[in-house]
Amino acid sequence: MDNVFDYEDIQLIPAKCIVNSRSECDTTIKLGGHSFKLPVVPANMQTIIDEKIAKYLAENGYFYIMHRFEPETRATFIQDMQSKGFIASISVGVKEEEYDFIVNLAEQNLVPEFITIDIAHGHSNAVIDMIKHIKRHLPKSFVIAGNVGTPEAVRELENAGADATKVGIGPGKVCITKIKTGFGTGGWQLAALRWCAKAASKPIIADGGIRTHGDIAKSIRFGASMVMIGSLFAGHEESPGETIEMNGKLFKEYFGSASEFQKGEKKNVEGKKMLVDHKGSLQDTLKEMEQDLQSSISYAGGNKLESIRNVDYVVVKNSIFNGDKVY
Numbered sequence: 001m002d003n004v005f006d007y008e009d010i011q012l013i014p015a016k017c018i019v020n021s022r023s024e025c026d027t028t029i030k031l032g033g034h035s036f037k038l039p040v041v042p043a044n045m046q047t048i049i050d051e052k053i054a055k056y057l058a059e060n061g062y063f064y065i066m067h068r069f070e071p072e073t074r075a076t077f078i079q080d081m082q083s084k085g086f087i088a089s090i091s092v093g094v095k096e097e098e099y100d101f102i103v104n105l106a107e108q109n110l111v112p113e114f115i116t117i118d119i120a121h122g123h124s125n126a127v128i129d130m131i132k133h134i135k136r137h138l139p140k141s142f143v144i145a146g147n148v149g150t151p152e153a154v155r156e157l158e159n160a161g162a163d164a165t166k167v168g169i170g171p172g173k174v175c176i177t178k179i180k181t182g183f184g185t186g187g188w189q190l191a192a193l194r195w196c197a198k199a200a201s202k203p204i205i206a207d208g209g210i211r212t213h214g215d216i217a218k219s220i221r222f223g224a225s226m227v228m229i230g231s232l233f234a235g236h237e238e239s240p241g242e243t244i245e246m247n248g249k250l251f252k253e254y255f256g257s258a259s260e261f262q263k264g265e266k267k268n269v270e271g272k273k274m275l276v277d278h279k280g281s282l283q284d285t286l287k288e289m290e291q292d293l294q295s296s297i298s299y300a301g302g303n304k305l306e307s308i309r310n311v312d313y314v315v316v317k318n319s320i321f322n323g324d325k326v327y
């Protein structure tokens with residue numbers, strides 16, 4: 001791989017506008033036969049999503065993926081969401097008990113619309129076997145598998161039956177994988193996304209490293225159907241992380257799913273805990289994301305999300321912020 005770059009190194013080039021107002025631009029995206037208002041999904045992490053937020057997102061036409069860290073609540077969660085007419089979208093791991101969980105769901109005829117296999121190193125037989133297991137017992141569920149960072153991995157997971165793959169090893173804000181292991185897509189996530197997207201025949205979710213709303217448009221340009229975001233969603237008043245007051249200022253706690261804090265032990269730790277600025281309501285951020293993306297679409301010279309896919313771009317190494325502090 002040469003010519004690597006990341007979000008901050010790229011600027012998309014404007015094309016002639018065809019709309020009279022940004023409100024004409026349509027940010028909706030289809031995934032798994034469902035239509036969602038934005039190509040954005042909050043990360044399936046315990047300080048980012050809980051049942052209340054999942055319901056809010058589902059009710060308001062946004063995609064969501066519930067985390068897997070309270071495993072015993074998942075069957076009831078599926079029932080509860082579907083009884084309200086919402087999609088059920090859950091996460092699983094790959095350990096032995098997860099195999100039984102999938103069989104139990106099938107026996108109870110509980111079929112989540114979306115199942116995400118949420119593993120650090122998704123290019124593995126553990127994930128391939130779990131994809132096959134889910135497809136055998138719950139063939140109607142849309143399976144998102146990850147995380148990966150290479151075209152080979154995307155192809156192997158797709159061939160095993162994954163309906164979408166999630167790309168991003170180590171670009172996350174609370175990630176320390178790149179430091180502890182020396183591996184990953186941290187620092188070149190956008191180039192890795194492009195590399196993977198060229199091999200993909202099914203949707204890709206770009207996961208981690210999104211620091212500004214413009215990065216959503218850049219992800220679409222480089223082949224993502226959707227982006228998964230943690231840190232930008234961690235600071236809301238509704239966010240499940242604890243609210244902390246320091247020197248009269250409010251913060252929210254945000255921790256990695258592989259942090260010592262999440263795991264309860266210091267074993268294979270690849271994540272950290274941090275505080276992010278408190279920033280008002282989730283609804284306001286989603287609205288702002290929609291408006292910013294509508295604006296992106298208008299700069300792309302179209303009125304639909306797909307128009308972003310064809311725009312030209314330039315590489316401006318580490319310079320687009322001109323010293324502005326954005327995060």
Ligand SMILES: NC(=O)C1=CN([C@@H]2O[C@H](COP(=O)(O)OP(=O)(O)OC[C@H]3O[C@@H](n4cnc5c(N)ncnc54)[C@H](OP(=O)(O)O)[C@@H]3O)[C@@H](O)[C@H]2O)C=CC1
Pocket residue numbers: 093094095118119120121126147168169170171172175177208256257258268270
């Ligand atoms: N996107 C990213 O960059 C990363 C995300 N995470 C997040 O952290 C959480 C925990 O992830 P994870 O540790 O995979 O989940 P689990 O702790 O559930 O581990 C899943 C299984 O995979 C094994 N495993 C984990 N990492 C590796 C590896 N590098 N090589 C071989 N086997 C491995 C584990 O065994 P054992 O523990 O004995 O090795 C275990 O059996 C997830 O939510 C994940 O998304 C974590 C790191 C990177």
Ligand SMILES: Nc1nc2c(ncn2[C@@H]2O[C@H](COP(=O)(O)O)[C@@H](O)[C@H]2O)c(=O)[nH]1
Pocket residue numbers: 043044045147168169170171172173174175176177178207208209210228229230231232255256257258259270271272
């Ligand atoms: N290496 C680790 N990555 C992690 C951990 N917990 C979550 N994640 C990944 O980060 C993204 C969110 O990234 P952000 O830049 O938007 O904050 C999340 O979706 C996971 O893929 C972890 O402990 N270690």
